[in-house]
Amino acid sequence: MExxxxxxxxxxxxxxxxxxxxxxxxxxxxxxxxxxxxTVTRDLYxxxxxRVINTPLSExxxxxxAVGAALTGMRxxxxxxxxxxxxxxxxxxxxxxxxxxxxxxxxxxxxxxVFRIAGGGSSNGAGCHHxxxxxxxxxxxxxxxxxxxxxxxxxxxxxxxAIRDDNPVLFYEHKLLYGIKGPVPEEEYTLPIGKAEVKRxxxxxxxxxxxxxxxxxxxxxxxxxxxxxxxxxxxLRSLRPLDKDCILNxxxxxxxxxxxxxxxxxxxxxxxxxxxxxxxxxxxxDAPVKRLAMAEVIIPSSRYADQLFIPQESDIVAAVKExx
Amino acid sequence: MAAIPQxxxxxxxxxxxxxxxxxxxxxxxxxxGIGITQHSTRGQEATPVAACAALEPKDYVMPYHRGWxxxxxxxxxxxxxxxxxxxxxxxxxxxxxxxxxxxWNLRIMGRPGVQAAxxxxxxxxxxxxxxxxxxxxxxxxxGDGASNEGNVHEGMNLASVWKAxxxxxxxxxxxxxxxxxxxxxxxxxxxxxxxxxxxxxVIVDGNDALAVYETVQGAVQRxxxxxxxxxxxxxxxxxxxxxxxxxxxxxxxRPKEEVEEWxxxxxxxxxxxxxxxxxxxxxxxxxxxxxxxxxxxxAAEKFAKESPYPTKEELSRDTYAE
Numbered sequence: 001m002e003x004x005x006x007x008x009x010x011x012x013x014x015x016x017x018x019x020x021x022x023x024x025x026x027x028x029x030x031x032x033x034x035x036x037x038x039t040v041t042r043d044l045y046x047x048x049x050x051r052v053i054n055t056p057l058s059e060x061x062x063x064x065x066a067v068g069a070a071l072t073g074m075r076x077x078x079x080x081x082x083x084x085x086x087x088x089x090x091x092x093x094x095x096x097x098x099x100x101x102x103x104x105x106x107x108x109x110x111x112x113x114v115f116r117i118a119g120g121g122s123s124n125g126a127g128c129h130h131x132x133x134x135x136x137x138x139x140x141x142x143x144x145x146x147x148x149x150x151x152x153x154x155x156x157x158x159x160x161x162a163i164r165d166d167n168p169v170l171f172y173e174h175k176l177l178y179g180i181k182g183p184v185p186e187e188e189y190t191l192p193i194g195k196a197e198v199k200r201x202x203x204x205x206x207x208x209x210x211x212x213x214x215x216x217x218x219x220x221x222x223x224x225x226x227x228x229x230x231x232x233x234x235x236l237r238s239l240r241p242l243d244k245d246c247i248l249n250x251x252x253x254x255x256x257x258x259x260x261x262x263x264x265x266x267x268x269x270x271x272x273x274x275x276x277x278x279x280x281x282x283x284x285x286d287a288p289v290k291r292l293a294m295a296e297v298i299i300p301s302s303r304y305a306d307q308l309f310i311p312q313e314s315d316i317v318a319a320v321k322e323x324x
Numbered sequence: 325m326a327a328i329p330q331x332x333x334x335x336x337x338x339x340x341x342x343x344x345x346x347x348x349x350x351x352x353x354x355x356x357g358i359g360i361t362q363h364s365t366r367g368q369e370a371t372p373v374a375a376c377a378a379l380e381p382k383d384y385v386m387p388y389h390r391g392w393x394x395x396x397x398x399x400x401x402x403x404x405x406x407x408x409x410x411x412x413x414x415x416x417x418x419x420x421x422x423x424x425x426x427x428w429n430l431r432i433m434g435r436p437g438v439q440a441a442x443x444x445x446x447x448x449x450x451x452x453x454x455x456x457x458x459x460x461x462x463x464x465x466x467g468d469g470a471s472n473e474g475n476v477h478e479g480m481n482l483a484s485v486w487k488a489x490x491x492x493x494x495x496x497x498x499x500x501x502x503x504x505x506x507x508x509x510x511x512x513x514x515x516x517x518x519x520x521x522x523x524x525x526v527i528v529d530g531n532d533a534l535a536v537y538e539t540v541q542g543a544v545q546r547x548x549x550x551x552x553x554x555x556x557x558x559x560x561x562x563x564x565x566x567x568x569x570x571x572x573x574x575x576x577x578r579p580k581e582e583v584e585e586w587x588x589x590x591x592x593x594x595x596x597x598x599x600x601x602x603x604x605x606x607x608x609x610x611x612x613x614x615x616x617x618x619x620x621x622x623a624a625e626k627f628a629k630e631s632p633y634p635t636k637e638e639l640s641r642d643t644y645a646e
Contacts, residue, residue, distance in 0.1 A: 058444075058478045061478025061482050062478075068450075068451070072448075092445075106418070106641060106642030109434070110645045111645075145644075
């Protein structure tokens with residue numbers, strides 16, 4: 001396939017544009033999405049007019065409205081500017097979008113809505129109301145799907161699948177990834193929700209990560225290789241459903257597990273993975289599981305917050321070495 | 325009142341009577357030990373029933389927690405309603421919804437359990453109607469208690485900005501659970517808040533079925549012709565407590581005189597008297613309606629009780645759409 005280099009933000013925009021050209025049911029809603037602080041939806045209104053709707057500052061309201069539109073024949077794609085703001089919309093997402101189909105008895109009741117959320121990014125002093133990683137929060141709700149791509153290629157393939165899905169999908173994007181470039185094919189493609197990817201093969205230890213931290217894990221693996229440790233690096237891509245098989249299959253080979261994420265350790269993504277492995281693959285392990293996650297602090301508005309409290313490449317290297 | 329066809333008047337009366345018998349039946353079943361979440365409609369029948377009578381079948385209803393008037397008004401068979409309330413497979417949501425009554429064909433879009441959660445959803449249904457150009461309208465009910473939720477304001481603002489075809493009906497029965505709204509609500513007329521959201525607000529005597537019908541009909545016409553949402557405040561009163569568990573509603577947190585005063589405004593009796601006075605129906609006609617309604621609700625109870633529960637396997641489906 002022919003491919004070009006484009007940024008993560010451009011890849012998502014291209015995915016949105018392609019789907020919107022094909023299907024008039026798709027509308028975009030969110031705060032300032034015509035110009036758009038994240039650039040993802042910038043200028044789409046010039047092509048799609050009224051289908052790109054600047055909403056009031058009203059997260060609960062516009063996420064709820066998206067549920068109503070989705071129930072009645074539209075496919076809304078909503079932008080929530082920060083994960084922290086999803087707390088305002090928590091009822092609309094977790095109580096309404098997630099449950100509506102079931103509580104109405106299934107059948108024609110469907111909620112094909114995508115909540116795009118600019119996640120991660122505790123750097124640059126964004127602080128505790130703009131920098132928290134809350135993707136694990138929504139893993140507790142059956143009825144939702146949660147994805148978090150790490151590359152432009154995955155972002156485009158997954159946004160298209162999320163839009164076509166008849167269920168509510170939380171599509172996390174990473175603020176620090178918006179500008180990174182990667183190859184994206186010219187031809188149309190989609191990626192399945194619920195499939196992880198082995199980004200680097202290795203036989204000594206499995207590092208499971210996603211999004212921004214995945215890139216740190218890949219660099220850590222290169223560092224470890226110089227020291228004679230071959231790490232297998234898995235990019236989850238989807239957090240719900242979780243690709244358990246990919247993780248367990250890797251552990252059959254490596255017998256050691258390190259998880260790395262930006263969110264809180266307790267009740268986090270790594271906690272879920274460790275629990276799955278304890279239930280279904282404890283016999284595969286020859287060392288305790290290592291979970292790397294945000295420290296037990298409120299993220300300070302410090303430009304050093306990221307380095308001080310979020311797992312870094314060096315932390316991943318150190319954690320792996322402790323297992324040998 | 326000549327503008328309202330006799331057929332519609334009798335339909336409204338019939339539905340109000342069916343609703344009252346259903347309400348009584350549910351209370352009787354609860355007293356008999358069957359667990360049902362019930363917020364009695366008694367005393368408030370006129371608003372949901374007459375409002376729904378002003379709709380076309382294709383129009384949407386976003387219901388709220390108090391009673392089942394919007395369901396009966398929109399045409400739901402009491403059999404499947406009652407079956408759903410006790411979690412039976414034959415219920416309108418296949419036993420999965422319980423109080424979350426919904427029916428796609430009747431355009432009953434699911435009764436929320438979280439107060440006011442549905443108000444922005446209603447605005448979104450209105451937005452969808454505009455995109456799809458289908459000229460439907462949405463009737464969105466909530467109570468005076470929920471009117472203080474942020475979601476009511478967010479939903480009303482969105483509907484107003486989008487000129488969405490939504491009619492907001494606030495049934496103001498003066499109490500949220502056991503708390504009089506003078507303790508909690510900044511305005512005596514909740515309709516005052518319509519102005520803040522740039523939409524017309526109308527107060528209607530919620531115990532006068534004909535007044536409700538005419539008011540809602542006007543708002544429906546306005547919405548359907550693209551002029552946007554209307555806020556209607558229905559002044560009404562619940563004769564029973566918040567739920568069947570409420571033992572304090574009479575002479576407790578509510579003065580007995582107040583309850584007695586509202587008893588004299590009973591909406592079912594008012595419409596009955598009017599039908600007789602205007603000779604829209606004879607005493608025999610009305611007795612026939614009442615007898616049939618009673619039989620129907622008895623049959624609904626039998627149907628609901630005799631229906632099977634869904635299996636675990638059946639209850640395990642539909643968390644996700646395939």
